[in-house]
Amino acid sequence: MAAGFLSSSSFSLYNSRYYSSRNSLGGGNASVTFNFRQRSLICSSSKNKPSFVDQILDYIEGGPKLRKWYGAPDRLPKDGAILEEAETYPEKDEVRDAVLVSDGDNDIGQMVILSLIVKRIRVKALVKDKRAAVEAFGNYVEPMAGDTNDRSFQKKALRGVRAIICPNEGFLSQVESLKGVQHVIILSQLSVYRGTGGVQALMNSKARKLAEQDESFVMASGIPHTIIRAGSLQNTPGGKQGFSFKEGSAAQGSLSKEDAAFICMEALDAVPQRGLIFEVINSEDTVSDWKECFAKLMEKAEQQLQ
Template identity: 65%
Template sequence: MALVCSSTLSSILSLQSHHLLLDSQTSTTPFRSSFLFINTDNSFSLVCHAKKKLTFFDQILDYIEGGPKLRKWYGAPDLLPKDDTNTQDEEDDYPEDEIRDAVLVTDGDSEMGQMVILSLIVKPTRIKALVKDKRAALEAFGTYVESMTGDTSDNRFLKKALRGVRTIICPNVWFSFQCWSLQGVQHIILLSQLSVYSGKSGIQSMMKSNAKKLAEQDESVLKSSGIPYTIIRTGAFQDTAGGNQGFTFDQGCAASGSISKEDAAFVCVQALDCVPQSGFIFEVANGQNQVSDWKQCLTALMEKPNQ
């Protein structure tokens, strides 16, 4: 039986990790690789089969599912400490100078919430998520995400959920936090479809009137919170693969355009690196513009008048 030395295995794992990061930065969709053959002379050959193209989010899901197995096989430590569901609640009073390095995703078990989490996993950041089913979230994301279940109207639970959180991402039109309970949070990102609802007319306008009122209410609450915020008004959501189209940020594009759900989640995560001094609102839909530097792009939009 041919043996592969530990240095070769390390090289393989390093290559896999590097390949994942490269894939997330390219617009092309890679193919699924297949078999690693170990030859009798201790060399190896990698054979790829282009049977099915994978979307970016498919790759992340494969990485989540395969990563723990590979680490276990080759004796590497877990990326994050395992979640201990039996840990007792910690003290309610937290130090004012605590390190805030986490991103909290609200409604983390919704479709859009899961897409935001998948985009966050490839960033070097600590992820927390509010979910309805903690067990399902643990099975889906493992130790990559600190999933929390509880009543957000309960001040004790809310303080625990917000511990160490610097940014909150609200992937749906849903903002139930009370302003007085957000002390220490530095940035809130809200994904809004207010422009889509406002652009409807006739029967469609009547059908979407309640959703429009909720969107207006959520944006109003966020604006009055006193916390730096980013409101991303997107075009109508489409169930298409992300990364295949460019973007447009023209005024009115959200009301008349559309955007892949995966792309909308991706834009939310890019907004993490561009924190406004007070408030920042912009529109986005799929278009022809290819963005190579998101921080530069969003900073330019922020500096435009009437933004």
Template identity: 65%
Template sequence: MVLVCASSTLPLTNSVPFTSHISTTPFGSSFLFNNRYTSNVSVFVCHAKKKITFVDRILDYIEGGPKLRKWYGAPGLFEKDDTSTSDDGGEDYPEDEVRDAVLVTDGDSEMGQMVILSLIVNKSRVKALVKDKRVALEAFGNYVESMVGDTSDNRFLKKALRGVSTIICPNEGFISSVGSLQGVKHVILLSQLSVYSGKIGIQSMMKSNAKKLAEKDESVLRSSGIPHTIIRTGELQDTPGGKQGFNFDKGCAGSGSISKEDAAFVCVKALEFVPQTGFIFEVANGENKVSDWKECLAALMEKSS
């Protein structure tokens, strides 16, 4: 038997497919092949494992890699299990508590996951409302404080909002279904209302419920008195982000489209600009390259006023 360790550029012929999930040596995966010149000779090709960093995993996702990444050995940022409200006892949190977290609603939805990953890259403290905490832990490790509960329960909602400065809603339905958001300083709503309003025929019927939820969310948010940013995007597309610029012209959301990754990126960039009252703008992919998002959003607000 001959053991051959080679680089990935070594030409190999008549080999069976590489099986990456089977590791028979300490160096990584291997495979066995035979041909007419190497009868009864087992050849193992070994590749030294390259350590994949957390940042590499995030960047790989954003550039089109697998949607959920699992990593281990993350720092124990959130040791306490926050899925239970049994020990709350109606506790009143001090008004001067530090509020530096961003709460993502629908954290296990596709858009929610993309917003969370953008927030992690942004080095934000992230909390997320999810349906399955174990899945969220496998996906994001302890970089996200995941919470499971009924948001119509005031005790759970109060606990979920502890330490939260900003809420990002990547899907419709949350704002119109909860009670008081006391203490929250900024709400960012990703709205598809312009897209739903542009649907006709059977597509309009299919999106009628989503449209009603989006309309109600926007209405409740506008009357809430909480500083808010409503981002009306073009139709969301499963295309890689960061490849195109942006379009902020009036009507672009109804006629244009935007990468889901870019939409999540815009939500996170909206953290940089907190309006005094309310702010609504449209965005789709286009030719405009933005270098300073705070300045861009300020200009859009001035233009819309």
């Protein structure tokens, strides 16, 4: 496994080899360094198939022909200015085809963003620095920076959004309305927070409150939602272990951040009729078919509601 980094910003690219194998984009043990636009990537590569980062580079650097599928502009303005969302996507005749990542600065959020780019999905991301996001991800991400408590900013961020992926807590509880959104995915640490005591519980008290508010909000909204209550998130290689979905496991177990990002992406294509809440940690059970896995989790959730 090789890790990567973006030298011109705080954004990081993790687990190129892992994601290339998950997306059937090849793998290998060789290491190769790419330098482009003052950015440096260290990743896995394959002698026979294009690696994950090779494809990302093709999309970002491939010129007008490859940009057309995404609808991105041919080039950035000469003065380096970033077009405003309202100008690019007018509210009138709105098409909801975007996925909003609620934290594009988060490690898991960045992994999710890269996977969305590979799938040629229109991506919007909440970030602290719009220019850094453009330098990191090119024109394939619509970065949104602003006060998430501001109603006008919320409306702009959610314009054209069909699904929201929240890699951490704190965004949903601030939102006034999710009207038009068709699916919300939350990566929740609530089980972990509830399982801690003493000083650790005090340290997690604010995060726990936000997680509880986020979950309560989306459950009351009536919008189809998937709440992934993961074990303690770890900076360990993904794709190396199996999983357990047993109730109560998340409070004591752990989950690779890379696996967490992958599960969020798989959840995007598995929209429940109402809501799906499940726990997951790394364990011994191999999941060979995630579509079937989510179908079983939904069936179990429906049975519990009857």
